[in-house]
Structure formats: structure tokens, C-alpha cells
Amino acid sequence: MSSREIRVLLIDDEEELIEYLSKRLLKEGFTVRAVTSGKVALEAVDEEDFDVAVVDLKMPGMDGIEVQERIKQRRPFLQTVVLTGHGSFQAALDSGKQDAFRFLNKPVDHEELVNTLREAAAEKSRESLARFREETIEITSSGGTPRDIVQRVEALRKKYGIG
Amino acid sequence: MPDRLITQPPSPRGRSINTAIVGGGTGCESVLKMVKDDTLGRFRLRVQGVADVDPQAPGLRYAREIGIPTVTTDYRDLYEIPDLHLIIELTGKYEVRDEIERTRPRHIRLIDHFGARLLWELHQAEEAGISQRTEMRERVEAERVRIVQIFNSIPDEILVLNSDMVATDANRAFLTNNDMIIDDVRGRHCYEIDQRIRGECQVAVGNCPFFAVIKEGQHISLVRKHFDADGRALYAVIVGAPLQDADGNVLGMIEMTRDITKRILLEEDLRVTEVQLKQFMVQAPLATYVKNHAGQYIDVNPATCEMFQKKASDILGKTDYEIFDREAAEKMRGGDREAWQERFAVNEDVELRLGARRVFLSTVKFPIVDHDGKPKALCGLSTDITAQKEAEIELNKTREYLQKILNNSPVIIVTTDLEGNIVSFNRGAEESLGYTADEAIGKPAALFYRDPTKRDEFLRLVKSGKAVKDYSYELLRKDGTLLPVSITLSQLKDAEGNMIGTVGMSKDISQRKALLGQMLQSERMAAVGRVASGVAHEINNPLAVIGEIAGFLGSLVEEGIGESELRAEFSKGLPKILNQVNRVRDITQRLLTFARKTEARVDVADVNGSLDEILPFLQKEARLAQATIHRDYQEDLPRVSVEEMQLQEVFINLITNALHAVAKNNGGNVWLITRSEGGKVVVTIKDDGPGIDDAVRDRLFEPFVSTKAVGQGTGLGLSICYGIVKRYDGEIRVYSEPGQGTSFKVILPACIQPNKPPDA
Structure with a gap:
């Protein structure tokens, strides 16, 4: 999967940071949307399909752990990468409980971030493809009409973003 | 011819x-x-x-x-x-x-x-025939001589009378005692002789009891009392026996007289003594009794009855076995036997049960001997010494108890006399100071003081009635090192309350000091860590912004945007900004790492000791989990080159996990087993909790894996344990089946080169 096809959601209350981070990622070819609060981030997740969400832990209002939790409820395959200036082990542990893909410290080495995003996206498509296959098998073995099956598989394709 | x-x-x-x-x-x-x-x-x-x-x-x-x-x-x-x-x-x-x-x-x-x-x-x-007759004649003669000898040798007086009561013979004793010669006797009537000896015969001739001897061949004996010239009463036994021929015809009578005055007087004396003795026994406050050879009581006084809580009739004729418990009876019988054998007084202390009461009796036993010196009975005098004995036992108990405390106490307990010379030196003192009691006793206590004048100062204080309490000081060990202690010194008093010396207790506080130091250290570290962590966070965010801007600008320059002169400057400056960002980032990362842990340090840890040190902290947890912790340590376990605090962190984690597992079963057991196996030290922490299923078990050491409910975690996962153990070239393994409990094995290299650092 090329960077161009990777959709990244940046969530951080530090506006200047996400502004420049977005610019750099865009230049790398990622599709990027940046938001400054958990609330907006969830709206974005509802509206669009992202591959990776980069989440800051310490944010006013909804914190990073909760954002992760809610994202996972909506989009189980969306991978989250925690990016924090607070090197707390407890935070890392809590993120881990929300099935974070990786835990990165600010300021992050740009190359490391880019690689992480690619790996996370690959994980997402692997997980969703696996799930898609499982469900496809379920559908094809459920005994519906061929047209019904085709329709349902198409819906599934859309759901898991498989072209 | x-x-x-x-x-x-x-x-x-x-x-x-x-x-x-x-x-x-x-x-x-x-x-x-x-x-x-x-x-x-x-x-x-x-x-x-x-x-x-x-x-x-x-x-x-x-x-x-x-x-x-x-x-x-x-x-x-x-x-x-x-x-x-x-x-x-x-x-x-x-x-x-x-x-x-x-x-x-x-x-x-x-x-x-x-x-x-x-x-x-x-x-x-x-x-x-001739020789036989001669022999017979000789024999008869010899027999006659012998009989005369016997007759004359008998100490009793013998008078031989014929049937007319006329004397025919008298033996030498008769003649000598009565100052007579044979001619004074022979041919005279008995009463004539009697008169000469004892005065008028008191008996009318017809009533003489000795006629019965002559007439009927009876034996008669009687006691006759008479008075000598000085008017003293004399007693004699007179025995009359018939003198008969071979056909049983009475030929006369033999009258034998024995003076028994001495015996009669002795018997009277004895009777008096006996009465006095009886009175003594009855009135004596001591339990007094007499036993025979068979051990039966033949006489007891009222005090005995009172002591034994029995009537005299229930004691007399019985042995100790019938009165007391077997053990007491055995012991009393032993005392009896000794007294019989030794023939002098023996002392005996017996503990016995009288009703519901335990009683101690102190008894003196001695044999009563007859005139030949042969023991014929045993007399015992008993006193109830229960109160005394109980007090003694109590005192002994207290003394032993105190002695045990003194001996087993790890505290240094030293007593001195008034001059400050050591009188007693307990084991705690021996172990802490390195001197044996023998070496220390008699020496001045000031010997152990870092500054000997301090001891004098203390002694003055104590003598003036003040006490030295929990004074932090340092004592000198035998090897010259200093031992930090907390000293308490007070007066040692005798029973009357007079000061006879000092008693000093010094607690070894080196451990406490070290622990305090460690605590201070870790608290300080934690505080620094918290600050560092906050600072790092505050710096990291703006630093991230700087980094991103610089990075972005850098990428713009690379794409050829901007004036050529400016570009050159940008190309030079922007990477520098990025370098500085990375530099600061390294610093903040190090700060954060430092905040999480104190600096890694290697020391040589005693695994058994480390386990024992953390157990007190886990007691509460164990109680809540209703878990019993079993320790199975190998003695002389080699040490391991691991920082003790980190090792303990691993153990705390594993034991806590085990306790939590046991708590899920509402109680159970946790075993701590240490072994040395082929150059490794293996510590097994095992529980009989519900066990772990395969899926979780395989990922157990990965970060963020937990079987605990949210909020129950200690915040220190198995991954940390894994990290620590790995850092010290060790291994951590888990064995578990659902329902079969779980055991973790921590395998660490035994210490060979104590100072070799881990893979630093």
C-alpha cells in the first residue's frame, strides 16, 4: 500500500504541531486530516474511513485513552498510534489495554513515525482482510441466492474498504 | 624254767x-x-x-x-x-x-x-566284750562330767528337790548368787532355803503352786517380786519342772530362777517412752507415721490424716500404692527402701495428687531400730511444701523465661557493676560486637564505646537517677568497625532497690539506617523523577513543534523553494535546528527513563534473604487472598548478581500475581521454592489458583497483557519482570494449565564474578 492511499487522522490539542505534522505527512503523500479534540476526532471517524489515528494522550476534555477506546468501538480495525510527551509507563500500559498499535515519544523521529504509520496501515488491512474473508465465507455458506450473496459481499467490501 | x-x-x-x-x-x-x-x-x-x-x-x-x-x-x-x-x-x-x-x-x-x-x-x-564295756564306762563318765558342767554353767539358778521338796542339789549359779555352799542346801526343805534367801515364804504349804509340779508333773512358771536388803524391788521368774524317771514317775522337781529385775525396769522405761512418743505423735503438727517392712502404715497421727485427707482407718494397713497415684507411690517406696538400707534419716521430695490438688511433700524418713540395732519399723515426718515449691517453680520459670529472652534477643544486653565492669554479656552482644562473653566479662563497658568518656558520662547520668533512652550512638566491634546502635541504659537494682550496677540495651540500627537511606534515596529519586517527568513533558511538546516546523521547512528547501542565498542558509540552519531538537529529545528521554527507574546498579543479592525481606509487605495481601505462603528454601544458596531492589520488584510482582490467582479461588497456597541447579539459581513461585489458559500464557510476557480486571493491576506487569530478568542474563518461564495452578520459574546465573556488570 502506498502512502497516498493511507488515510491518517491526527488528534492533538497542540495546533502548531499538527499543522506542521500534517504538512509534512501530506508531502510524504499521506491523506491527512488533523483535529484538535477527541470530540471532533470521533465525528471525523464517523464521517470517513481512516487507516491510522495518531493520538496525543494529554488533551483537555476527552483524553487520548478514551478517544482510543471510542474509536475502537466505531472502527475495530482502525489502528491507533500513541504519541505523547509524557513518558509515563502507566499511560503506555493503559494505551496497551486499548490495543494501541505503538507507543511513541514526542518529539518523534519523523522517519520512525512514517514507518510506524505504514506498518499500522498494513496491520489494519491485514486484520480487515482477514475479517472480510471470514465473513465472506459466512455469507457464501449461508445459502442465499447468488445475487444476494454478491450484494452482501459488495457491502462487505465497502465496509472493510477492500477494492 | x-x-x-x-x-x-x-x-x-x-x-x-x-x-x-x-x-x-x-x-x-x-x-x-x-x-x-x-x-x-x-x-x-x-x-x-x-x-x-x-x-x-x-x-x-x-x-x-x-x-x-x-x-x-x-x-x-x-x-x-x-x-x-x-x-x-x-x-x-x-x-x-x-x-x-x-x-x-x-x-x-x-x-x-x-x-x-x-x-x-x-x-x-x-x-x-571287755573292750566294749570299758568304752561304755568311759562314755558314761564323760557324759556325767559334761552334764555337771552344763548344770554349773547355766547362769540361771537351779535347785533340785526331791518329792518331799527337800533339796538334793543346786548349781553353781544358785550357790554363788545366794552366797551358799552345797551343804547349806542339800537335805533342807525348799522353804527353809527360801527363807534364808528371800525371807518368809509367802505361800502356805498347801497352796504352793509347785506342788502341782510334784503331784501332776506340770510345768509352772511365775514371777516373784521381792525386796533386797536396801529395799529395792527385785523381780525373778521361777520355773518349776518335774524330774521324772524313764517311766514318767515324778521323782522330784527342778526349780529354775532367773532375775529379771533389769528387764522389768527397762520395760517400764519403754512403756513411759512409748506413752510420751504417742503423745508427741498425736500433738505433733507434722504428719508423723510409722510403716512396717511391707510398707503398710501401722501408725499415723492426726496431722497425717489431715494431710492425706483420709481417716486413720483408711490409711492403716495400706501401702502408698493403695493411697496415692502410682508415680508418687513408686517414689515414696524408693525413699522407704533407702531409709531401710541406709539405717539413717533420708530426705525425700514427692509431688502427688490429693483430690484435685497437686501437693509437694517434703519427708524425712528414718528407721526405728530395736535393741540389736536392727530396723524394725520406719518413721516418716512429712511437711506440705506446696506453696514453697510452687513459688520456686514460678521463680524458676520466670528466671528461665528471662534468661531465654536475654539469650535469644538480638538486642545487645549487657550488665555492669557500679564501676562499669561487665557482669553479663548476652548472645546478641556476642553476635553484634564480635566478642565472646568470656572475653567481655570483667572488662570495662567503655571498651565498646567509640569514645570511652561517653560511657562515664552515661554512668554519671544513670547514677543520678536519670536514664539514657534510645540514644543513637556507635559501638566499636572487635574488628574495629563501628556499629550504629540505639542505646538505653538504666540502673540495675537488687531486691532492696539499691543500685548494684547498670543494665544496658543496645539495638543494632545499621539495618534500619541502611533501609532509611534506601528509602530516602528512592523517595528522592521518585521526587526527582516526578519533576523530570513533568519537565520532560512540558519540553517535549514545544520541542515537537519546533522539530516538525524545522522538518517541514527542511523538506521545502529540498524541493527548491526560495531564493538561492536564503536556500543556502536554510540548508545549513535547518538540519542544525533538527540536530538540537534531537539532542534535547535525548536529554528528555533520559530524564524520563531516569524517572521510571533509579539508576541501574549491580549488587550481589541473597535470594532467600530478598524473599524474606519482602514477605512482610505481602502479608496483608496474603490475608485478603486467604492464602498461605509456604517457604521451601535451599540452604547455602549461591548469590546472584542482580540489584536487590530489582530482584525484589520481580518477586513482588510474581507473588502478588500468585496471591491474586489464589484469591480467585477464595483461598489457597503459594509456595516459594529456591534451588541451586547447575550453576543457576532457580526461584519457583507456585500457586494453586485457577491457572492461565494457553492463549494468554503464550503472550504473557508481552507488554499490555493482563488477566486482571481494569484497576486491579499493580502497574508493574510481567513484561517488567521479564525485562529485568533478561537484563541480568536470566530467564523467566511459566508453567500453567487451567485448573492446575501456575508456577513461574525465575532462573538466574549463580554469582561467580560478583562484580561483573550485566549487559550494560
């Missing part, structure tokens, strides 16, 4: 018979010898000649020796002997006999060898 034959006096029934013997054999010799020795008794033979053809025949030879004429040619020559009455033929030959018969003159009679033989036998029989 020999003289001897001539001098024989003529005997009535005969004169001597003039005889000649024909045949000079051994028979002849015997006859001649008897004639010569005059042992023929009534026979009066005069042998006037002997004939034999053999001149060497023994009879012939003997005849020649003693001067009797002999004939060896013709025996008929013997017929010529004048007045020969008799020829004795001893040849044993019939033809000789017959020839003599034919040829002898008629006045000469013949006794042939048959007749001679018969006479010989008769003579022998007579001989035997």
Missing part, C-alpha cells in the same frame, strides 16, 4: 594249766604271744614246751626267743615234762593228732587243732 612261769599265782579254778604245744606254726606263735602279753583273760596257760620238726617254724623260733624249751626231734619228748596237763596239737594233721591220742600218757589231756580253734574263737569274743 623261766621265772615268769614260776611267779604266776595259782588261781582257784585252777591253777595254771601246764601245757605243751605240738606244731610251731603261726597259730603257735599267736598263742605264745597271748600268753606272754597276758591277754588270755581267764585262761591260765603255762606253756612249757613246743615241738616241731622244722627248726625254723615261726612258733618254734618265738618260743626259743622267749625262753620256752623246744623239741625238734620227737614231740613225744614233751611227755617227759613234769606235771604236764595238756598238749595242744596245732599241726592241723590228723595222723599227728591220732598218734598223740595213742601215745600220750593218760594224765595228759589233748586239745587237737579243732578244739584249739574253738577256744580261740571264744577267747576273741570275750576280748571284744
